[in-house]
Amino acid sequence: MRNLLIPSILAAVAGLAILPAAQGQSSPRPDLSGIWSRTGRGAHQPFRQGAPPLQAWAKAIYEENEQGLPPGEDGRDDLDPVIYCMVHGIPRIMAGNQPFEIAQTASQVVLLFEAHSVLRRIYLDGRKLPENYPTSFMGFSTGKYDGDTLVVETAGLNDLTWLDRTGIPHSEALRVTERMRRAAQDTLEIAFRFEDPKAFTSPWEAKKTYQLKPDWEILENIGYCEDRFRYNYKRKAFRGTADWQSPEQARGR
Amino acid sequence: MSIRFVGGMLVMLTLLGSAPVLLAQARPDFNGVWTRTGPRPNENFGEGTPPLQAAFRAAYDENRVGLASPAEGGLDEMDPVIYCLPHGMPRGYASTQPFEVIQTPGLVHVLFEASQMLRRRIYLDGRKMPENYPPTYMGFSTGRYDGDTLVVETAGLDETTWLDTSGTPHSDSLRITERMRRSGPDRMEIAFRFEDAKAFTRAWQDSKAYQLRTDWQLMENTGYCEDRFRYNYSQKVFKGTVDWQSPEQAAGGR
Numbered sequence: 176m177r178n179l180l181i182p183s184i185l186a187a188v189a190g191l192a193i194l195p196a197a198q199g200q201s202s203p204r205p206d207l208s209g210i211w212s213r214t215g216r217g218a219h220q221p222f223r224q225g226a227p228p229l230q231a232w233a234k235a236i237y238e239e240n241e242q243g244l245p246p247g248e249d250g251r252d253d254l255d256p257v258i259y260c261m262v263h264g265i266p267r268i269m270a271g272n273q274p275f276e277i278a279q280t281a282s283q284v285v286l287l288f289e290a291h292s293v294l295r296r297i298y299l300d301g302r303k304l305p306e307n308y309p310t311s312f313m314g315f316s317t318g319k320y321d322g323d324t325l326v327v328e329t330a331g332l333n334d335l336t337w338l339d340r341t342g343i344p345h346s347e348a349l350r351v352t353e354r355m356r357r358a359a360q361d362t363l364e365i366a367f368r369f370e371d372p373k374a375f376t377s378p379w380e381a382k383k384t385y386q387l388k389p390d391w392e393i394l395e396n397i398g399y400c401e402d403r404f405r406y407n408y409k410r411k412a413f414r415g416t417a418d419w420q421s422p423e424q425a426r427g428r
Numbered sequence: 429m430s431i432r433f434v435g436g437m438l439v440m441l442t443l444l445g446s447a448p449v450l451l452a453q454a455r456p457d458f459n460g461v462w463t464r465t466g467p468r469p470n471e472n473f474g475e476g477t478p479p480l481q482a483a484f485r486a487a488y489d490e491n492r493v494g495l496a497s498p499a500e501g502g503l504d505e506m507d508p509v510i511y512c513l514p515h516g517m518p519r520g521y522a523s524t525q526p527f528e529v530i531q532t533p534g535l536v537h538v539l540f541e542a543s544q545m546l547r548r549r550i551y552l553d554g555r556k557m558p559e560n561y562p563p564t565y566m567g568f569s570t571g572r573y574d575g576d577t578l579v580v581e582t583a584g585l586d587e588t589t590w591l592d593t594s595g596t597p598h599s600d601s602l603r604i605t606e607r608m609r610r611s612g613p614d615r616m617e618i619a620f621r622f623e624d625a626k627a628f629t630r631a632w633q634d635s636k637a638y639q640l641r642t643d644w645q646l647m648e649n650t651g652y653c654e655d656r657f658r659y660n661y662s663q664k665v666f667k668g669t670v671d672w673q674s675p676e677q678a679a680g681g682r
Contacts, residue, residue, distance in 0.1 A: 259661040260512070262650050278532050280459070285530060288539065292546050293650070294539060311648035353658075393549070395564040397514060405588065408511040416442070425608065 205323045207355060208279050210393060211363050211385035213272040219340040220270045221247060222367065222381035228390035233344045233374040238340025250342025256335055260400035262291045264312035264336035264349050265329055266367060269383060276393050284318060284325065289397045297327050304331050310347050312336060325355040338369070361387035456576050456610055458529040461646060462638040464522075465615070470517055471522045471593040473620065473634040484597050491595030493534070502595025508588055512653035514543040516565035516589035518604055518620060521636060528646050532609065536571060536578065541646045550580050557584050563600050565589055580606040591622070592627040599626035614640040 185245040213220070225247055229237055252258050263271065286295040297318040304315045310333035318327040329351040339347050352368040363385040370378040372381040397404070476498055480488055491502040504510050515523060525542040536550040538598045550571040557568040561584050568584035582604040591598050605621040625629040 256661050260653070260657040261661060262437055278535075278537060280530060280532070285537075285539075287547065291650075294547070296646075309647070312650055314649055335661070395546075395566055397546075397565070400512065400657075404508075404512040406590065408508050408513060 178319070185206055203323060204279075204320055205357055206279070207277045207325060207357055207363065209275050209388050209393075210276045210388045212274040212388050212391070214384045215269065215272075218272055219267075220383075222270055222339045222343075222369075222383075223267070223379065227338075227343055227369075227379055228376040229343070230374055230376055233346075236344040237342055240337070240344070247341055250340060253338075254342065256337060260398055261335060262293050262312045262398070265295065265314045265316075265332060266338055266369070267339050268293065269353075269365065270339050271350045271365070273396075274388055274393060275389055278390045287393060289393045289396050297325075310334075314351070323356055325353075327351075327353040327355065329353070338424075344374060345369075345371050348373045358384075361389075363387070391413060442494050453648060455573055456578060456608075457531070458578065458610070458616060459531050461526050461528045461641045461644045461654060462526055462616060463526045463644070464642055465637045465639045467526070469522075469524060469636075470499070471524065472499075473518065473522055473592045473596070473622070473636075475626070478591075479598070479629040479632055481627055481629055484599075487597040488595055491597070498594075501593040502590065506595065509543070513544045513588060514565045515540070516543070516546070517548065517567045517569075517585060519590060519592055521618065521620070522592050525649075526641060526646060528643055529559060539646060541649050543554075550578075558563050563587070566663045576609050578606075578608040580604075580608065582606070589667075597627060598622075611637070612671070614642075616640070625650070 176245045181333050194209055226234070226237065235383060240254050242248075242251060244251065257263060262268070268275075268288055268290060271290055273288065275286050275288040278285050278287065281299070284297040286297070292314060295313050295316060297316040299318055299320075301319070302317060304317075306383075308315060308331055310331055312333060312335070314329040315331035316327050316329040318325050320326075330349075332345070332349050332351075334345060334347045336345075337343060338349075347367065349371040352370075352377065356364050356365040356366075358364045365385070367383070368378055369375065369381070461487075477485075477488070477628070492500075493503065493504045495503070501507075511513055520527065520540040520542055523540070523542045525540070527541065528539045530537040530539070534552050536552065538548040538550065540546055540548075546566060548566045548569055550569040552571055552573075555570060561568055563584050563586040565586050565588070566581040569580050569582040571578050571580040571581075583602075585598070585600060585602045585604075587598060587600045587602075589598075590596060591602075602622065602624040605623075607619040609617055611617045616637060618638070619633065619635045621631060622628065622635045
């Protein structure tokens with residue numbers, strides 16, 4: 176018995192020394208990586224059915240954005256910031272079905288979107304939004320893993336975006352909390368919570384599902400106005416002249 | 429069994445066990461935020477006039493009409509970036525704005541702060557550029573590790589970009605080979621080789637050096653013309669009207 180004990184212990188210790196090296200990573204963490212595309216119909220979806228709980232000033236803007244259109248379905252093009260070459264921003268881009276790629280490293284999770292080639296960076300090191308950090312379309316995001324879920328807090332959003340395609344306005348006080356979880360090998364679920372003490376009368380929630388697209392690539396996409404940029408460039412229409420126009424304008428529309 | 433023999437076996441087994449970790453660490457690490465080195469780095473590639481074929485030399489001269497010094501950048505009104513188009517490849521690497529490298533198995537992402545945060549994907553799985561792949565501002569890049577160097581080949585580039593700030597034109601036949609390597613604890617060098625059978629009389633090369641910035645973050649940059657987009661949006665100027673203008677135009681100026 177004693178003759179086998181020491182070799183057994185040594186073999187077990189050697190085995191333990193080999194295992195972690197063979198695995199090549201230090202601790203399990205949910206793998207959200209891959210190229211994902213929102214499920215369901217429509218290139219862009221609303222985040223909810225019906226009007227959100229808006230304060231009076233915001234409700235007035237929402238109604239103006241929807242004027243003449245089926246309620247809860249769409250917002251007016253001529254009031255939509257995206258038509259003016261601005262990006263969707265957070266959270267609107269999460270309701271579109273153009274794909275995004277999630278790349279995870281030890282210190283951050285980046286979401287690389289096809290639409291406008293924008294990117295979100297989610298810091299995992301617990302850093303706070305710096306004082307006087309400029310507001311942005313994509314916001315400032317920090318995240319932490321909670322079991323199988325990545326919990327993300329986003330603030331520092333500018334107020335130029337529509338929250339979704341129905342034209343929901345928000346202020347710079349908007350905070351978005353997302354719980355991202357891989358519900359199945361090819362399914363990502365994100366539960367959203369929207370809080371805006373200046374624009375909303377209460378927080379409200381939404382959920383979207385995304386499907387893994389292992390054979391898709393993210394394509395380059397400059398933005399909605401690329402045709403206009405190229406048109407004006409070819410015509411050498413310098414931005415200081417009155418010639419700066421869209422192809423439609425040139426055709427006399 | 430002697431203790432020494434068992435001890436030797438244990439050491440050997442532990443070393444074998446850690447070998448995969450050591451081999452994995454031999455791949456060069458380019459992760460992080462990088463900026464051009466030097467107090468006032470030149471935003472051009474190469475010295476003086478590049479070796480351009482006749483028609484492209486004419487375009488280069490047109491981009492530089494009236495400029496006194498070869499060090500000056502090309503004319504604004506001829507520069508695609510002024511029209512809200514991206515810097516693209518390789519111009520982003522000559523910019524003074526930072527870029528970030530994120531290495532994942534199978535892909536290296538390079539994220540540029542300049543130019544709407546446009547980014548490159550460098551495929552490491554040996555895939556070829558697909559047939560009829562549309563030309564893009566960043567091109568189609570494949571790379572492989574060669575010891576301490578990442579060697580990258582890029583093709584499929586859109587001809588609309590300037591190769592650099594001086595106004596160097598190129599065609600969609602431009603091919604770029606880069607050799608990226610860490611040259612110090614916080615340094616990286618990229619050796620660029622430019623070939624363009626339609627635009628250049630010969631292949632030519634240049635090297636740029638970059639410094640790691642551990643305390644820098646890339647800031648959001650949604651485009652050269654963001655001020656114009658915001659202005660027209662705040663004025664509710666719909667893109668179909670002739671009122672689309674910049675704040676300077678509205679002020680009656682340039």
